[in-house]
Amino acid sequence: xxxxxxxxxxxxxxxxxxxxxxxxxxxxxxxxxxxxxxxxxxxxxxxxxxxxxxxxxxxxxxxxxxxxxxxxxxxxxxxxxxxxxxxxxxxxxxxxxxxxxxxxxxxxxxxxxxxxxxxxxxxxxxxxxxxxxxxxxxxxxxxxxxxxxxxxxxxxxxxxxxxxxxxxxxxxxxxxxxxxxxxxxxxxxxxxxxxxxxxxxxxxxxxxxxxxxxxxxxxxxxxxxxxxxxxxxxxxxxxxxxxxxxxxxxxxxxxxxxxxxxxxxxxxxxxxxxxxxxxxxxxxxxxxxxxxxxxxxxxxxxxxxxxxxxxxxxxxxxxxxxxxxxxxxxxxxxxxxxxxxxxxxxxxxxxxxxxxxxxxxxxxxxxxxxxxxxxxxxxxxxxxxxxxxxxxxxxxxxxxxxxxxxxxxxxxxxxxxxxxxxxxxxxxxxxxxxxxxxxxxxxxxxxxxxxxxxxxxxxxxxxxxxxxxxxxxxxxxxxxxxxxxxxxxxxxxxxxxxxxxxxxxxxxxxxxxxxxxxxxxxxxxxxxxxxxxxxxxxxxxxxxxxxxxxxxxxxxxxxxxxxxxxxxxx
Numbered sequence: 274x275x276x277x278x279x280x281x282x283x284x285x286x287x288x289x290x291x292x293x294x295x296x297x298x299x300x301x302x303x304x305x306x307x308x309x310x311x312x313x314x315x316x317x318x319x320x321x322x323x324x325x326x327x328x329x330x331x332x333x334x335x336x337x338x339x340x341x342x343x344x345x346x347x348x349x350x351x352x353x354x355x356x357x358x359x360x361x362x363x364x365x366x367x368x369x370x371x372x373x374x375x376x377x378x379x380x381x382x383x384x385x386x387x388x389x390x391x392x393x394x395x396x397x398x399x400x401x402x403x404x405x406x407x408x409x410x411x412x413x414x415x416x417x418x419x420x421x422x423x424x425x426x427x428x429x430x431x432x433x434x435x436x437x438x439x440x441x442x443x444x445x446x447x448x449x450x451x452x453x454x455x456x457x458x459x460x461x462x463x464x465x466x467x468x469x470x471x472x473x474x475x476x477x478x479x480x481x482x483x484x485x486x487x488x489x490x491x492x493x494x495x496x497x498x499x500x501x502x503x504x505x506x507x508x509x510x511x512x513x514x515x516x517x518x519x520x521x522x523x524x525x526x527x528x529x530x531x532x533x534x535x536x537x538x539x540x541x542x543x544x545x546x547x548x549x550x551x552x553x554x555x556x557x558x559x560x561x562x563x564x565x566x567x568x569x570x571x572x573x574x575x576x577x578x579x580x581x582x583x584x585x586x587x588x589x590x591x592x593x594x595x596x597x598x599x600x601x602x603x604x605x606x607x608x609x610x611x612x613x614x615x616x617x618x619x620x621x622x623x624x625x626x627x628x629x630x631x632x633x634x635x636x637x638x639x640x641x642x643x644x645x646x647x648x649x650x651x652x653x654x655x656x657x658x659x660x661x662x663x664x665x666x667x668x669x670x671x672x673x674x675x676x677x678x679x680x681x682x683x684x685x686x687x688x689x690x691x692x693x694x695x696x697x698x699x700x701x702x703x704x705x706x707x708x709x710x711x712x713x714x715x716x717x718x719x720x721x722x723x724x725x726x727x728x729x730x731x732x733x734x735x736x737x738x739x740x741x742x743x744x745x746x747x748x749x750x751x752x753x754x755x756x757x758x759x760x761x762x763x764x765x766x767x768x769x770x771x772x773x774x775x776x777x778x779x780x781x782x783x784x785x786x787x788x789x790x791x792x793x794x795x796x797x798x799x800x801x802x803x804x805x806x807x808x809x810x811x812x813x814x815x816x817x818x819x820x821x822x823x824x825x826x827x828x829x830x831x832x833x834x835x836x837x838x839x840x841x842x843x
Contacts, residue, residue: 276683278344318574378438412469417475439465504588515580588628615630633680721828725825745804767814
């Protein structure tokens with residue numbers, strides 16, 4: 274027996290993901306969202322009859338026979354991509370629809386979604402939405418291909434131009450793509466389906482491509498096993514049921530009365546009190562649309578009511594068991610999966626906090642790719658304990674918390690100020706990582722600058738003939754900087770290594786200066802030497818570089834001028 278493929282809809286915020294799904298469902302979920310933006314992950318089941326009805330003649334045209342029972346479509350907030358939905362070893366999703374607005378192309382969260390799809394090796398198709406926004410487009414109640422043929426030539430040209438801009442953007446990111454009806458090899462090329470959630474054009478084309486790809490390339494993956502497994506999306510307190518969990522069931526069948534093991538700080542063992550399933554084409558998020566059932570077969574979005582769900586972690590695994598032996602095995606398996614993501618390393622590094630296990634895993638993957646060390650990673654808000662843990666960090670760059678989609682508790686904020694801990698918060702993973710990297714870069718540059726300022730710089734100067742203002746106590750005379758940087762307080766020596774003394778003060782055009790560069794002519798005062806006895810007009814002098822200064826200069830080598838590097842090499 275094969276299950277329905279799980280297809281996640283992801284992409285940049287406001288590119289039309291939920292409106293596209295609404296068109297498929299014939300519902301109005303987008304209108305129920307705050308600001309009409311998706312705030313939570315939702316799931317809708319599209320029965321095979323609906324898929325066939327929408328696709329109509331497209332199936333005959335492309336010789337596609339649908340054998341899957343339906344499609345489970347998962348709608349996600351643009352910022353969270355589908356990273357909240359995971360299972361051991363990868364993503365729950367079998368396929369993904371990457372939604373891209375034809376008028377805007379790739380945006381910040383499009384790239385984030387693509388990076389996570391790539392990371393979890395999830396195959397995807399591109400839904401190129403809002404084609405009705407292309408100037409001159411005339412809507413038709415038909416598939417994209419039929420509608421496209423009826424457009425004016427200049428409109429067709431504009432569609433092709435926009436489409437190949439996306440092809441180019443995907444190519445820059447390492448993906449070969451083409452319009453779905455022109456693809457020669459679906460295993461090597463990404464299918465792009467132009468469509469509109471407003472007019473419905475292209476929806477039939479999109480569903481046909483999804484169904485065809487699912488049953489052709491994912492047949493083995495869709496086989497159902499005996500053990501019911503799922504992933505927790507969210508915890509919700511529902512009137513009449515108490516605490517409930519929204520779950521994506523991706524394998525097996527689950528029954529009312531089953532014992533289930535769910536991931537938490539410790540494995541949660543409980544018994545299903547009620548099994549609630551949304552009506553076909555209805556949304557997991559719309560609570561009034563549920564029906565109480567005795568059994569649910571994968572793949573499905575379901576709501577489970579059971580005692581003791583308060584300690585469940587969003588994004589954690591859920592396994593149904595039938596015997597005591599299975600229970601112990603499942604507890605070990607579930608906890609291992611939670612611990613694989615949540616971990617502590619006793620090394621220097623940042624602390625990572627996220628809203629779900631899936632988000633946390635994506636954070637860890639992307640940080641690892643950037644070679645950013647992690648001290649601890651776990652689900653939950655930023656708490657006082659996290660800040661206290663960073664108090665002992667040896668490096669300032671490690672005194673950092675990266676918080677994705679979670680709050681920083683008030684006492685933690687106050688303590689962070691006292692301990693000098695920096696907290697980066699955002700609902701976009703890339704933004705957190707980019708802001709942290711930029712902050713690190715600025716900190717390192719500042720540290721280098723401070724080191725550079727504290728060290729004696731390599732310098733070569735010439736005692737200018739005819740510019741003796743005082744012979745001794747202190748000797749005051751004019752010099753020209755031939756190479757490097759001359760600073761006040763620096764010891765100078767002659768070419769034979771004989772120490773002349775420390776520069777007390779420098780003046781340029783009658784004003785005191787603290788630094789002079791190549792080509793500058795300044796008057797210097799030096800205690801100790803007597804002009805005519807220890808130094809003479811025309812002498813060449815060098816700054817004295819100590820061993821500790823030499824070590825610093827090697828560290829900041831890239832910040833030195835070419836003339837300074839040449840002097841040091843000599």
